[in-house]
Amino acid sequence: MTEPVLEVEGLVKHFPVRGLGAKGVVHAVDGVSFRIGRGELLGLVGESGSGKSTVANCVMRLVAPTAGAIRLNGTDITRLSRRALRPLRRSMHMVFQDPYSSLDPRMTCGQIVGEPLDVQGLARGRDLDVRVSQLFDRVGLRDELRFRYPHELSGGQRQRVGLARALAVSPELLVADEPVSALDVSVQASILNLLRDLQEELGFSCLFITHDLATVEYLCDRVAVMYLGQIVEVAPTRELFGNPKHPYTQSLLSAGVVPDPEVQRSRTRVVLEGDLPSPLEPPSGCRFRTRCPLEPRSAPQSHDEEPPLVDVGDGHLVACHLVRRGETPDLYRPLEVAR
Amino acid sequence: MSLLEVEDLSVRFDTDDGPVHAVDHLSLTLGESEVLGVVGESGCGKSVSFMSLLRLLPETATVNGTARFDGVDLLRASGSRLRQIRGRQIAFVFQEPMTSLNPAFKVGNQIGEVLRRHLGLSRADARARAIELLHLVRIPSPERRVDEYPHQLSGGMRQRVMIAMALACDPKILIADEPTTALDVTIQAGILDLMRDIRERLGTAIVLITHNLGVVADVADRVVVMYAGRKVEEAPVHELFARPQHPYTNGLLGAVPRPGAGRLREIPGRVPSLAELPRGCAFAPRCPRADEITRSNVPDLRSIGPQHLVACFHPGPDVEAVA
Ligand SMILES: Nc1ncnc2c1ncn2[C@@H]1O[C@H](COP(=O)(O)OP(=O)(O)OP(=O)(O)O)[C@@H](O)[C@H]1O
Ligand SMILES: Nc1ncnc2c1ncn2[C@@H]1O[C@H](COP(=O)(O)OP(=O)(O)OP(=O)(O)O)[C@@H](O)[C@H]1O
Ligand SMILES: [Mg+2]
Ligand SMILES: [Mg+2]
Numbered sequence: 001m002t003e004p005v006l007e008v009e010g011l012v013k014h015f016p017v018r019g020l021g022a023k024g025v026v027h028a029v030d031g032v033s034f035r036i037g038r039g040e041l042l043g044l045v046g047e048s049g050s051g052k053s054t055v056a057n058c059v060m061r062l063v064a065p066t067a068g069a070i071r072l073n074g075t076d077i078t079r080l081s082r083r084a085l086r087p088l089r090r091s092m093h094m095v096f097q098d099p100y101s102s103l104d105p106r107m108t109c110g111q112i113v114g115e116p117l118d119v120q121g122l123a124r125g126r127d128l129d130v131r132v133s134q135l136f137d138r139v140g141l142r143d144e145l146r147f148r149y150p151h152e153l154s155g156g157q158r159q160r161v162g163l164a165r166a167l168a169v170s171p172e173l174l175v176a177d178e179p180v181s182a183l184d185v186s187v188q189a190s191i192l193n194l195l196r197d198l199q200e201e202l203g204f205s206c207l208f209i210t211h212d213l214a215t216v217e218y219l220c221d222r223v224a225v226m227y228l229g230q231i232v233e234v235a236p237t238r239e240l241f242g243n244p245k246h247p248y249t250q251s252l253l254s255a256g257v258v259p260d261p262e263v264q265r266s267r268t269r270v271v272l273e274g275d276l277p278s279p280l281e282p283p284s285g286c287r288f289r290t291r292c293p294l295e296p297r298s299a300p301q302s303h304d305e306e307p308p309l310v311d312v313g314d315g316h317l318v319a320c321h322l323v324r325r326g327e328t329p330d331l332y333r334p335l336e337v338a339r
Numbered sequence: 340m341s342l343l344e345v346e347d348l349s350v351r352f353d354t355d356d357g358p359v360h361a362v363d364h365l366s367l368t369l370g371e372s373e374v375l376g377v378v379g380e381s382g383c384g385k386s387v388s389f390m391s392l393l394r395l396l397p398e399t400a401t402v403n404g405t406a407r408f409d410g411v412d413l414l415r416a417s418g419s420r421l422r423q424i425r426g427r428q429i430a431f432v433f434q435e436p437m438t439s440l441n442p443a444f445k446v447g448n449q450i451g452e453v454l455r456r457h458l459g460l461s462r463a464d465a466r467a468r469a470i471e472l473l474h475l476v477r478i479p480s481p482e483r484r485v486d487e488y489p490h491q492l493s494g495g496m497r498q499r500v501m502i503a504m505a506l507a508c509d510p511k512i513l514i515a516d517e518p519t520t521a522l523d524v525t526i527q528a529g530i531l532d533l534m535r536d537i538r539e540r541l542g543t544a545i546v547l548i549t550h551n552l553g554v555v556a557d558v559a560d561r562v563v564v565m566y567a568g569r570k571v572e573e574a575p576v577h578e579l580f581a582r583p584q585h586p587y588t589n590g591l592l593g594a595v596p597r598p599g600a601g602r603l604r605e606i607p608g609r610v611p612s613l614a615e616l617p618r619g620c621a622f623a624p625r626c627p628r629a630d631e632i633t634r635s636n637v638p639d640l641r642s643i644g645p646q647h648l649v650a651c652f653h654p655g656p657d658v659e660a661v662a
Contacts, residue, residue, distance in 0.1 A: 047523055047525055048494070048522075048523040048526075154609060156609070184380040184381050184550065184610075185380060185550060185552075185591055185594050185595060186380060186590065186591070186594050186605065186606035186609075187609075188594070188595075189593075189594035189595070189603040189604065189605045189606070190605045192596070192603055193602060193603050193605060196602075211523045211524060212524075213524065214595065214596040214597060214598070215596055217596065217598060218596035218603070219596075241598070251525065252524065252525060254528075255524040255525045255527065255528035256524050256553070257524075257527070257528075257531075257551065257553025257554055257556065257557050258553055258556065258597060258598070259552035259553045259555075259556050259580070259592065259595050259597060260556055260580055260597070261556040261557075261576050261577050261580050262577065262580075263556075264553065264556045264557045265556075265557070269528050269532065271528060271529055271532060272525060273479070274479055275493045275495065275496065276493070
């Protein structure tokens with residue numbers, strides 16, 4: 001890989017909690033490392049509460065990391081002051097899940113899209129108007145919508161406004177946290193296609209967070225799977241979907257539903273018992289061991305030792321004792337499809 | 340014979356901006372221990388249709404039609420008769436589990452309350468049965484969970500508690516409104532298995548309201564596709580996915596990413612406002628097959644194969660998809 005656009009190393013985010021008898025820290029993110037190359041789309045998936053949004057918020061510096069390093073184009077931004085961060089702000093932008101609450105209700109959509117250009121001093125007056133018009137056109141919004149307020153738009157239109165705003169300053173990195181989850185199927189399709197087209201045209205890199213596996217497969221070059229604050233597997237998309245190795249990834253892939261009754265009903269599902277353990281007290285050793293269908297096969301090692309994320313070849317990284325021992329789990333066989 | 344027969348159901352809301360025809364002449368049936376999937380995009384009338392059957396809508400709603408269940412017309416049954424049916428024979432799991440459980444009461448007491456009210460169980464019996472029900476919906480250590488408050492449970496467990504509550508009186512019909520929508524895939528898979536299990540073990544008929552075609556493909560026997568308050572297509576599940584006829588159904592199927600498939604197909608335009616529906620077919624403004632007839636006439640539902648109904652002047656599989 002050439003110099004990565006984003007490099008995250010050993011990222012840790014702990015949230016202290018007080019009161020209600022629950023004292024301690026939430027281990028939201030616990031040692032996460034990954035890189036995103038130029039023009040690469042990395043998907044981040046995992047169970048609800050596994051820390052995906054926290055990773056995104058740390059990258060965007062919306063929350064301060066507890067430990068670790070975040071480098072943008074080689075510059076360590078982990079501890080930069082707001083002021084020092086400002087010029088770098090145009091390099092990365094975020095699109096949020098909720099198109100309803102993430103846009104300022106007091107601004108017109110035109111102002112919302114133009115704001116980053118204005119703040120960065122990149123365009124003023126008539127020039128700004130023209131740029132905003134172009135952006136509206138680019139994301140498929142009618143020009144007159146520039147003068148409307150967010151609440152006067154549909155969910156899909158609002159998400160397009162969010163996207164136009166994010167793209168206004170031609171960022172090198174787009175961080176998208178569940179950008180289509182709240183939208184209807186037909187609207188999702190148009191936003192996903194738009195994102196793919198824009199990416200091809202503008203070449204930005206993207207961290208794409210979702211819990212929809214089919215979307216990741218459609219959009220991303222590589223996929224990272226999180227479980228309880230850690231990455232358990234990373235691989236190129238084709239490889240991850242075709243040859244998942246971690247038992248959690250296998251169960252996750254087996255749980256996704258396919259809109260085809262013949263295929264869907266012939267699949268075997270690996271149902272995990274119990275719920276995600278409390279991030280206040282993550283299990284010792286392998287965090288997945290309390291729900292791993294293969295336990296106690298790797299005990300007592302699974303209790304004592306955290307499995308490291310190791311490369312098993314061709315950029316496929318897995319954190320599993322069994323995989324390391326050459327006993328790769330096969331709880332689930334991927335569908336035979338032309339990928 | 341069908342368990343439930345809905346005929347010509349229409350629901351109108353009188354709003355400040357005029358009448359909103361949320362459901363328009365909807366007819367459908369539900370067989371014994373059948374799983375009926377009801378799909379369609381936000382606002383097409385899925386929730387309102389089934390809430391109207393149990394008279395769960397506000398006063399601004401005017402409901403017309405008939406809904407025969409167990410020898411009575413639900414829409415005309417007396418209040419006391421309806422109360423006997425509601426919760427006891429037909430149970431509803433609402434779209435938002437977080438708001439449907441009372442945060443101030445232990446889950447066991449909330450389930451117990453249903454049992455005491457409908458079945459007149461004693462406190463001790465209600466508690467024992469509540470534990471049984473939590474066990475049935477596969478909540479681990481139900482003896483302990485029965486004394487917990489909703490906030491102590493995860494989203495998936497809360498949804499299971501809602502289902503346990505709905506199953507408390509062994510209903511004939513379970514109406515589950517988007518039971519997996521707020522949940523991630525792992526938990527969704529568990530809830531879907533549970534639905535299948537309930538149908539098989541208890542013989543409960545299930546109406547599964549969802550916008551997720553994958554969910555329908557997984558558990559439904561038959562599917563009703565709704566658009567702008569109307570049923571536009573209905574077929575057994577395999578038939579619907581293999582030979583979709585309505586351009587909207589085709590559109591929905593093409594719009595979801597799936598392994599190996601190419602670029603997503605988009606449905607141009609957007610769902611029309613129910614207050615100002617077009618004169619002809621409601622889908623015409625977005626339809627690649629629309630013509631003069633379509634734009635000025637509303638298509639009736641017609642039979643196009645065994646148990647396969649479609650409301651379209653130009654039904655058929657998508658040319659684009661076939662190509
Ligand atoms: N500000 C905070 N204070 C305390 N705990 C937090 C805070 N933000 C997140 N957490 C906790 O950190 C963990 C990770 O949360 P996060 O939102 O990153 O998960 P996620 O993977 O994005 O989940 P989802 O798929 O539901 O969006 C959770 O246990 C969450 O409750
Ligand atoms: N109390 C009400 N007053 C006026 N209109 C209403 C009322 N309740 C629902 N509607 C309208 O009726 C239509 C059908 O609503 P319904 O809740 O059945 O949609 P849905 O198909 O369940 O959508 P979703 O997938 O978002 O849950 C919508 O257009 C909605 O705005
Ligand atoms: Mg999140
Ligand atoms: Mg609804």
